[in-house]
Amino acid sequence: MAKINLFGFSVDDIGLDGYSTEKHLDNVLEFCAENEVKATFFAVPLSEGKRLDQRSGYVSILRQAVLAGHEVAQHGLEHERFETGIPPDMIMMLPHEGPARKYLAENREKINASHSVEKIRQKLHAGRKIVEDAIGCPVKGFRSPALQSCENMFIALAEEKYQYDSSTYLQKAAWDIINGNDYSVQEITRKRFDQLQTSKNMAELPLTAEYTWYLGKDKFEKCLNLAIHDFESCIQAGIPFVNVCHVSPLQEGEDKLGFELYNKLFKHAGEFSASQQTEIQFQTLSEISDNFFKV
Numbered sequence: 001m002a003k004i005n006l007f008g009f010s011v012d013d014i015g016l017d018g019y020s021t022e023k024h025l026d027n028v029l030e031f032c033a034e035n036e037v038k039a040t041f042f043a044v045p046l047s048e049g050k051r052l053d054q055r056s057g058y059v060s061i062l063r064q065a066v067l068a069g070h071e072v073a074q075h076g077l078e079h080e081r082f083e084t085g086i087p088p089d090m091i092m093m094l095p096h097e098g099p100a101r102k103y104l105a106e107n108r109e110k111i112n113a114s115h116s117v118e119k120i121r122q123k124l125h126a127g128r129k130i131v132e133d134a135i136g137c138p139v140k141g142f143r144s145p146a147l148q149s150c151e152n153m154f155i156a157l158a159e160e161k162y163q164y165d166s167s168t169y170l171q172k173a174a175w176d177i178i179n180g181n182d183y184s185v186q187e188i189t190r191k192r193f194d195q196l197q198t199s200k201n202m203a204e205l206p207l208t209a210e211y212t213w214y215l216g217k218d219k220f221e222k223c224l225n226l227a228i229h230d231f232e233s234c235i236q237a238g239i240p241f242v243n244v245c246h247v248s249p250l251q252e253g254e255d256k257l258g259f260e261l262y263n264k265l266f267k268h269a270g271e272f273s274a275s276q277q278t279e280i281q282f283q284t285l286s287e288i289s290d291n292f293f294k295v
């Protein structure tokens with residue numbers, strides 16, 4: 001049997017007002033169906049006080065997605081910046097993060113004090129329950145909003161028995177491109193992947209990067225080339241490739257270029273795998289954490 005390359009297509013911010021609409025989520029599901037892609041959707045339990053399990057439109061779309069073989073996992077609690085940790089600098093420096101930057105600068109001690117294992121466990125637990133009530137089945141995975149983290153977050157996730165976390169990343173360059181900064185492409189290695197594994201009871205599935213944030217023509221080639229680089233690097237390192245995109249920003253760039261980037265990446269992934277006598281397989285992140293870490 002040919003060696004399998006794992007591709008975990010993941011989508012963030014489901015239900016987060018301003019970055020997700022039901023129509024846009026439908027579009028993403030249609031795109032996945034057209035491309036025969038199984039995806040993982042990270043859903044926000046509470047958006048501006050609205051519980052996901054009480055939003056009948058989202059509930060019905062997400063339940064259908066699960067029936068179609070996709071996975072729904074948990075994305076924070078209220079999608080605030082400092083719920084379970086502190087986001088990396090590359091995200092804190094994004095133009096729309098100005099107010100959060102100011103808050104962090106003035107309240108760092110208070111923020112750190114709110115990140116005890118016990119307090120984080122309470123937030124994880126509350127959010128998980130809402131998503132589980134919305135989808136009618138267990139939630140197995142977690143991704144923090146804005147990739148915030150701290151040591152206690154990983155401890156709390158393992159204690160709450162999440163099967164996997166996906167709040168770490170491998171390719172900072174993508175955010176430098178979004179910010180319009182100079183960038184150097186990071187090397188992706190098995191060693192870096194292994195260093196991110198912090199618990200023997202929970203898999204860590206780092207994403208590579210976000211390539212389609214309101215993507216315009218000016219950045220299309222750069223982002224596509226980076227995505228191709230990252231995909232090939234993951235395959236060569238023998239680790240799963242996990243992207244991240246966001247429901248509305250994926251399709252609110254110029255001319256739906258976000259979808260076009262993924263069309264090109266999927267095609268390349270298939271051709272590259274064939275050239276290596278391997279096979280590409282789209283799996284949900286819980287399937288990947290089951291299959292990849294199985295000894």
Ligand SMILES: [Zn+2]
Nearest residue numbers: 012013145146
């Ligand atoms: Zn998010």
